[in-house]
Amino acid sequence: MKQLSRGAFALPGTSLDFKTGTWRNEMPVHTHWGAPCHVACPAGEDAQAYIAKMMEGHPKQAWEILVQANPLPATTARVCPHFCEQACNRKHMDQPIAIHLIERYLGDEAIKNNWAYPVDVSKEDGEPVCVVGAGPAGLSAAYHLRRLGHPVTLIDSLPEAGGLLRTAIPVTRLPRNVLDAEVGRLLKLGIDFKPRTSLGRDVSLEQLMGEHAYLFLAPGAAKSRHWSVDGAVPSDLREGLGLLKEWLVVGDIPKPKSVAIHGGGNTAVDLARVMKRAGVADVHVITASGLPGPDADPKDVLNVVPREFEQAVEEGIVFHAHRTIQRLLMRGSKLVGLEMVHLKKLPGAGGRSSRVAFEGTETVLHVEMVVPAIGEVVEPQGFENLLGHADYFKADPIGQIAGSDRVLVGGDARGDRGTVTAAIGDGRLAALAIHAKLTGGELPDPKRRPFIDYDKLNVNYFEPAARAVEPMLALEQRNDSDEIEGGLNFAQVTHEIGRCFSCGNCLACDNCWTLCPDNAVIKTVERAADGSHYVFDYEYCKGCGLCAHECPCGYIGMVSD
Amino acid sequence: MDSTKLKQEIQERRAQMQSAPKEGVAGQHNMEELRKLQPRYRGLEAGHRACQGCGEALAARLVTEAAGPDVILTNATGCLEVFTTPWPQSAWRLPWIHSLFENSAAVASGVEAALKAQGRSTKVIAQGGDGGTFDIGFQALSGMLERQHNILYVCYDNEAYMNTGIQRSGSTPHAAMTTTSPPGKERMGKRHMKKDLLSIIAAHHIPYAASASVAYPADIRRKVRRAVSIEGPTFLLIHSPCPLGWGIESDISIEVARLAVQTGLFPIIELERGELTGVMPIRNPRPVTDYLKLQNRFKHLFTDDPRARKEREHVQALADHNIEIYQLRGEGVDALDTDGADTVRRGGVVD
Numbered sequence: 032m033k034q035l036s037r038g039a040f041a042l043p044g045t046s047l048d049f050k051t052g053t054w055r056n057e058m059p060v061h062t063h064w065g066a067p068c069h070v071a072c073p074a075g076e077d078a079q080a081y082i083a084k085m086m087e088g089h090p091k092q093a094w095e096i097l098v099q100a101n102p103l104p105a106t107t108a109r110v111c112p113h114f115c116e117q118a119c120n121r122k123h124m125d126q127p128i129a130i131h132l133i134e135r136y137l138g139d140e141a142i143k144n145n146w147a148y149p150v151d152v153s154k155e156d157g158e159p160v161c162v163v164g165a166g167p168a169g170l171s172a173a174y175h176l177r178r179l180g181h182p183v184t185l186i187d188s189l190p191e192a193g194g195l196l197r198t199a200i201p202v203t204r205l206p207r208n209v210l211d212a213e214v215g216r217l218l219k220l221g222i223d224f225k226p227r228t229s230l231g232r233d234v235s236l237e238q239l240m241g242e243h244a245y246l247f248l249a250p251g252a253a254k255s256r257h258w259s260v261d262g263a264v265p266s267d268l269r270e271g272l273g274l275l276k277e278w279l280v281v282g283d284i285p286k287p288k289s290v291a292i293h294g295g296g297n298t299a300v301d302l303a304r305v306m307k308r309a310g311v312a313d314v315h316v317i318t319a320s321g322l323p324g325p326d327a328d329p330k331d332v333l334n335v336v337p338r339e340f341e342q343a344v345e346e347g348i349v350f351h352a353h354r355t356i357q358r359l360l361m362r363g364s365k366l367v368g369l370e371m372v373h374l375k376k377l378p379g380a381g382g383r384s385s386r387v388a389f390e391g392t393e394t395v396l397h398v399e400m401v402v403p404a405i406g407e408v409v410e411p412q413g414f415e416n417l418l419g420h421a422d423y424f425k426a427d428p429i430g431q432i433a434g435s436d437r438v439l440v441g442g443d444a445r446g447d448r449g450t451v452t453a454a455i456g457d458g459r460l461a462a463l464a465i466h467a468k469l470t471g472g473e474l475p476d477p478k479r480r481p482f483i484d485y486d487k488l489n490v491n492y493f494e495p496a497a498r499a500v501e502p503m504l505a506l507e508q509r510n511d512s513d514e515i516e517g518g519l520n521f522a523q524v525t526h527e528i529g530r531c532f533s534c535g536n537c538l539a540c541d542n543c544w545t546l547c548p549d550n551a552v553i554k555t556v557e558r559a560a561d562g563s564h565y566v567f568d569y570e571y572c573k574g575c576g577l578c579a580h581e582c583p584c585g586y587i588g589m590v591s592d
Numbered sequence: 593m594d595s596t597k598l599k600q601e602i603q604e605r606r607a608q609m610q611s612a613p614k615e616g617v618a619g620q621h622n623m624e625e626l627r628k629l630q631p632r633y634r635g636l637e638a639g640h641r642a643c644q645g646c647g648e649a650l651a652a653r654l655v656t657e658a659a660g661p662d663v664i665l666t667n668a669t670g671c672l673e674v675f676t677t678p679w680p681q682s683a684w685r686l687p688w689i690h691s692l693f694e695n696s697a698a699v700a701s702g703v704e705a706a707l708k709a710q711g712r713s714t715k716v717i718a719q720g721g722d723g724g725t726f727d728i729g730f731q732a733l734s735g736m737l738e739r740q741h742n743i744l745y746v747c748y749d750n751e752a753y754m755n756t757g758i759q760r761s762g763s764t765p766h767a768a769m770t771t772t773s774p775p776g777k778e779r780m781g782k783r784h785m786k787k788d789l790l791s792i793i794a795a796h797h798i799p800y801a802a803s804a805s806v807a808y809p810a811d812i813r814r815k816v817r818r819a820v821s822i823e824g825p826t827f828l829l830i831h832s833p834c835p836l837g838w839g840i841e842s843d844i845s846i847e848v849a850r851l852a853v854q855t856g857l858f859p860i861i862e863l864e865r866g867e868l869t870g871v872m873p874i875r876n877p878r879p880v881t882d883y884l885k886l887q888n889r890f891k892h893l894f895t896d897d898p899r900a901r902k903e904r905e906h907v908q909a910l911a912d913h914n915i916e917i918y919q920l921r922g923e924g925v926d927a928l929d930t931d932g933a934d935t936v937r938r939g940g941v942v943d
Binding site: 040041042043044045046047048049050051054083086087491492493494529533538539540541542544545546547548549550551553554555566568570571573574575576577579580581583589 | 654678685846934
């Protein structure tokens with residue numbers, strides 16, 4: 032301390048000699064919590080992070096963050112049910128951020144401007160890995176393995192990569208130029224892609240095992256589940272996925288006067304819409320699930336993207352929820368109608384739920400055709416030894432299966448997935464797991480991190496703002512070839528990213544810096560080591576907790592000192 | 593949200609934080625250098641002895657940031673004087689003078705006259721707490737305004753004599769408990785009303801007078817810049833919670849200040865030549881109990897005593913009266929209303 036004589040003046044700022052930090056019994060720390068959108072994403076996309084980059088004005092860097100997890104953002108933006116938006120904390124204030132439209136904007140910008148993946152293509156110092164199946168899971172695994180420097184062989188029985196993105200999703204939801212651009216860009220990463228190569232026909236599992244250090248199997252579920260009503264099957268029965276594939280490839284679809292589609296997934300709804308547009312007057316969807324709605328139990332509703340359901344209703348599809356088909360009404364071998372009955376999934380003995388039909392609720396529906404779309408199982412050809420008699424592969428969360436430690440499995444072939452995004456996540460986790468096994472590193476942890484709740488944010492610092500609305504084709508303009516939903520323009524995207532709460536991460540809003548009575552929050556010129564823009568000067572911080580309480584994002588917490 | 597629930601939540605949150613991974617605790621930065629590089633003027637530096645969560649320290653920091661560095665400060669006796677200048681140190685990075693409790697405005701008048709005689713344009717800012725402004729220094733303040741000195745007078749209003757141990761002042765609100773207005777058989781806290789100082793200031797017809805709150809720092813900065821740019825006497829009343837005197841946790845002093853504004857109990861207004869020329873509209877007025885419940889100085893209003901209910905209604909009526917006479921009720925959304933004025937964005941507030 033500078034000693035002054037009595038009666039002299041004090042030098043300004045000399046109080047810095049007195050370290051008030053010794054008063055403290057709690058200290059503020061920066062804690063990066065998972066944002067709900069990030070934690071909810073099966074593919075592992077950190078929406079909060081790329082939105083933050085967008086806010087900083089770097090769309091390309093934002094896209095690079097995005098593709099660190101998901102190599103096909105323009106695709107998933109169009110086909111995913113958007114778990115991120117369902118989890119978004121903003122829903123408690125007004126409406127969730129339109130994350131999928133921001134993702135779509137970035138994905139489309141990348142295609143438009145030919146942005147390259149942040150991957151070093153020349154790096155091939157790893158071990159060879161073979162990926163079976165070029166659907167979303169396989170493409171994702173191949174991409175992440177290339178990112179990590181492993182030479183990748185990708186085989187698929189079809190002539191083009193894309194899997195069900197190409198064979199089962201209508202172009203009105205996913206235009207093929209978008210899919211081609213993303214898949215094409217991915218395959219150019221030095222992946223040895225072998226189309227028209229069938230496992231069991233052209234190559235055997237043993238052969239692949241001999242040539243590669245690891246295998247990742249993502250064959251999908253391409254074989255329709257057996258369907259009958261008490262053993263009765265119309266002689267001309269066609270199943271849903273097959274019809275959809277035929278329509279996508281050949282452009283042909285049966286046009287009866289009326290049809291009932293049995294099933295509650297995307298295939299059922301997509302097919303219903305395709306048939307309606309083709310001119311089928313009455314299209315019914317019969318499903319054992321409930322319909323989405325404010326009071327609906329999320330476990331009980333249709334497994335479709337909510338807005339796809341809304342559009343289907345708009346287009347005149349009739350949904351029969353909580354029903355099943357009890358009897359087929361046949362005249363000779365020709366179907367003339369069917370008998371529906373109400374049913375519900377109820378908990379039964381031993382904790383297993385079973386479907387119970389209620390007597391006295393039978394109704395007859397006059398239709399000329401019935402199409403089952405009740406799900407698909409793995410086509411076992413080539414995998415007989417690994418699959419046994421099971422419909423699906425049984426794998427742990429990162430894709431490891433019993434029976435072989437050099438084979439991992441992901442995507443729909445697991446039986447417990449169901450979205451493109453989950454398949455992409457499987458591919459990423461499997462790639463990380465294979466890399467870890469090859470390099471002796473730690474296996475990826477698939478457990479969901481804790482995320483920050485709405486009540487941990489200080490929402491006084493945010494204002495309600497309406498969600499941006501994407502353009503959509505009017506009912507009468509919808510056809511078989513044009514995409515129904517549009518994207519946002521730059522101004523709308525800017526508005527939308529401005530709505531982000533930045534849950535659990537620093538927003539760089541200056542609040543802590545502005546509100547510290549003790550000048551103990553210091554703004555950094557460069558980004559601080561913890562990724563924020565501020566550091567605490569613990570020499571002077573008295574531990575009052577104001578910064579933590581007033582942090583809009585819950586990024587600052589108090590811990591005992 | 594009631595105070596027990598809020599406290600409980602804060603506790604829970606702290607427990608969670610303790611189990612969360614820590615980042616950036618190690619000092620990879622040269623703090624001394626970084627402090628010098630701060631992109632704002634530092635008028636009041638760290639190391640001062642204010643209590644944890646002090647609203648007045650924050651307000652003084654914000655005022656000097658916006659006004660400095662070409663400023664001379666005078667100070668009335670009070671917390672601000674005591675905690676910033678323990679001999680032989682000073683937390684001020686500005687010329688600063690303290691003489692007595694009652695004469696901050698008078699000393700400032702003299703400083704201003706001397707500067708004027710020297711032909712210098714340095715701005716003088718006189719500071720005082722509510723005791724030194726509403727009560728003890730009031731006649732000096734009135735004289736300063738009447739003589740039209742070119743001075744900004746800032747009153748940090750924490751609504752009691754906190755420095756000497758929480759005695760009631762002219763600014764203490766109705767029904768608040770202090771050591772000299774204890775609730776008991778005769779009274780439910782302070783019997784009298786908070787002195788309407790701004791109306792008295794308005795009667796001096798000075799060019800600019802305003803109220804502000806530490807909950808709205810951008811508003812404070814804007815008002816300080818406005819006031820120092822005016823040639824003549826100006827006055828700023830800043831609501832500054834005192835965690836110790838009000839009986840609140842140190843981390844919620846901003847929260848409490850914000851509620852004082854949102855309930856209507858502390859109206860944020862601007863006066864020019866004595867006329868009301870601007871208010872911060874309240875977007876969604878909150879019930880006064882939201883504000884009162886958080887503070888121990890009002891805890892007697894939440895007992896079974898039948899007078900407690902009456903006093904709560906009385907305080908609500910005072911808030912409603914403020915909203916009515918200052919027309920605080922906003923019409924729809926306004927970027928500068930009680931909800932919009934503190935909205936944050938990446939890169940900080942642009943003001």
